[in-house]
Amino acid sequence: MSNKTVLFDKHVEYKGKIVDFAGWQMPVNYGSQMDEHHQVRKDAGMFDVSHMVIVDLSEGDIKAFLQYLLANNVAKLQDAGKALYSCMLNETGGVIDDLIVYYMSDAWYRVVINAGTRDKDLAWINKHASAYKVKVKERDDLAMIAVQGPNARTKAFEALPVDVVEAAVPLKRFFGADCGEWFVGRTGYTGEDGFEIMLPSSEAEALWDKLAVAGIKPCGLGARDTLRLEAGMNLYGSDMTEDTSPLISGLSWTVALDPSEREFIGRRALEAEKATGVKQKIVGLILEERGVLRGHQKVIAEDETGKVIGEGEITSGTFSPSLQKSIALARVPVAIGKICKVEIRGKLLQAAVVKPVFVRDGQAV
Amino acid sequence: MSEVPSELKYTESHEWLRVEDDGLVTVGISDHAQALLGDLVFVELPEVATEFVAGDECCVVESVKAASDVYMPISGEVVEVNEVLADEPEIINSSPYDSGWLFKIKPSADELADLMDAEAYQATLEE
Numbered sequence: 001m002s003n004k005t006v007l008f009d010k011h012v013e014y015k016g017k018i019v020d021f022a023g024w025q026m027p028v029n030y031g032s033q034m035d036e037h038h039q040v041r042k043d044a045g046m047f048d049v050s051h052m053v054i055v056d057l058s059e060g061d062i063k064a065f066l067q068y069l070l071a072n073n074v075a076k077l078q079d080a081g082k083a084l085y086s087c088m089l090n091e092t093g094g095v096i097d098d099l100i101v102y103y104m105s106d107a108w109y110r111v112v113i114n115a116g117t118r119d120k121d122l123a124w125i126n127k128h129a130s131a132y133k134v135k136v137k138e139r140d141d142l143a144m145i146a147v148q149g150p151n152a153r154t155k156a157f158e159a160l161p162v163d164v165v166e167a168a169v170p171l172k173r174f175f176g177a178d179c180g181e182w183f184v185g186r187t188g189y190t191g192e193d194g195f196e197i198m199l200p201s202s203e204a205e206a207l208w209d210k211l212a213v214a215g216i217k218p219c220g221l222g223a224r225d226t227l228r229l230e231a232g233m234n235l236y237g238s239d240m241t242e243d244t245s246p247l248i249s250g251l252s253w254t255v256a257l258d259p260s261e262r263e264f265i266g267r268r269a270l271e272a273e274k275a276t277g278v279k280q281k282i283v284g285l286i287l288e289e290r291g292v293l294r295g296h297q298k299v300i301a302e303d304e305t306g307k308v309i310g311e312g313e314i315t316s317g318t319f320s321p322s323l324q325k326s327i328a329l330a331r332v333p334v335a336i337g338k339i340c341k342v343e344i345r346g347k348l349l350q351a352a353v354v355k356p357v358f359v360r361d362g363q364a365v
Numbered sequence: 366m367s368e369v370p371s372e373l374k375y376t377e378s379h380e381w382l383r384v385e386d387d388g389l390v391t392v393g394i395s396d397h398a399q400a401l402l403g404d405l406v407f408v409e410l411p412e413v414a415t416e417f418v419a420g421d422e423c424c425v426v427e428s429v430k431a432a433s434d435v436y437m438p439i440s441g442e443v444v445e446v447n448e449v450l451a452d453e454p455e456i457i458n459s460s461p462y463d464s465g466w467l468f469k470i471k472p473s474a475d476e477l478a479d480l481m482d483a484e485a486y487q488a489t490l491e492e
Contacts, residue, residue, distance in 0.1 A: 028403075028430070029403060032403070032404055033403050033404055033428075033429050034403075034404040037429075222403065222429065222430055226429060290407060290451065291407060291409070292406060292407050292427045292432065294432060318429060319406040319427070319429050321429065326406075326407075345409070345425065
């Protein structure tokens with residue numbers, strides 16, 4: 001299987017290096033992943049994220065459905081346009097996917113899920129939607145372009161249709177607004193300000209060109225990964241899977257156990273996990289020696305006194321273009337101290353243990 | 366199109382070799398290889414005075430994206446490594462055949478004839 005987004009020809013035209021990603025032919029870079037990374041941190045870059053799956057929910061009792069389907073509580077969404085990040089769990093508390101849900105009105109919620117999990121997500125959503133008489137509609141007629149960086153919004157205003165600009169200008173962070181068939185969310189996956197723009201597929205190529213003319217440079221999936229990792233944002237399939245609960249994936253903040261009477265899928269498993277004590281957590285690592293941290297490398301965890309207390313594993317690792325050091329997310333025993341060792345090709349290298357966020361809004365944290 | 370200098374020898378795993386006037390052999394990775402890897406951020410060079418057999422993993426080059434092994438193209442002893450790469454691995458991207466060389470070896474056997482010339486290597490890239 002090899003799908004192409006509606007922007008595929010643009011990627012070729014803009015000299016993108018095409019790779020297979022979750023069954024999609026996507027640009028990994030347009031020359032230099034490093035340059036694209038800095039472009040987003042310092043100015044503005046754009047990503048084709050049309051492979052992601054947009055799902056509209058209408059009719060029936062959507063709020064009650066989402067309160068049952070998701071680990072986060074959509075009752076937090078009081079204002080029209082507000083977005084919420086949540087996990088969708090299975091009965092054992094494992095993560096089926098992570099997603100963003102926008103509350104547009106009581107009669108319309110929009111959900112954005114990952115490309116790699118499309119089939120199982122849609123099957124799961126549909127399976128549970130029927131009890132609430134909710135209509136589930138995949139919006140494969142829409143494309144999605146993310147514009148990210150400190151200057152992304154300002155530059156995007158030069159390229160977007162006037163009425164879309166009017167809808168986008170007043171948006172606060174983590175809000176979205178629709179304008180006809182267009183939709184703009186002040187959201188993203190880079191740790192920078194910006195928009196995620198959904199629009200009819202037939203208009204996507206023209207917008208791509210206009211955004212480029214406005215000075216927003218095309219960026220590939222390579223930069224997207226280093227940007228999200230620096231921002232401490234989880235990647236589904238690497239940092240959490242169906243076999244890991246959000247409680248050991250750095251996602252406790254997205255699980256709403258209050259109010260206690262809200263039943264949601266996975267709740268009982270999470271409560272049982274809490275009752276017996278959560279044994280692992282996600283931390284950030286900064287390698288203090290030369291080398292590059294990568295997924296699946298073994299972490300030797302030490303407590304504050306330097307005593308070895310167990311092992312962990314890197315879930316995502318890379319070289320951070322912003323920090324010029326190697327960084328990682330790792331799942332480790334909860335009692336880990338401020339330093340640890342990572343095994344790279346048989347050698348033990350020292351890494352600092354930090355909060356799992358490295359860069360936000362262009363600044364090292 | 367990647368650059369394939371005609372005076373060098375090549376391997377299927379994208380190393381290049383140059384026989385120097387003193388009989389030592391300089392090894393690096395090809396322009397094609399550096400382009401595939403993307404921005405290089407780390408190089409783990411072999412230890413000087415280590416003996417290798419042709420085909421041994423002897424060095425690792427890492428880009429932002431991935432780690433890739435470099436294989437010893439011919440048997441011999443490592444006599445010098447390009448120390449500059451420790452601080453500036455990106456030189457491999459900008460100058461794969463010149464300043465971006467990896468190490469020099471003193472060959473222990475006559476295996477150069479087994480390697481590809483530029484024309485043969487170019488043909489493998491076009492397949």
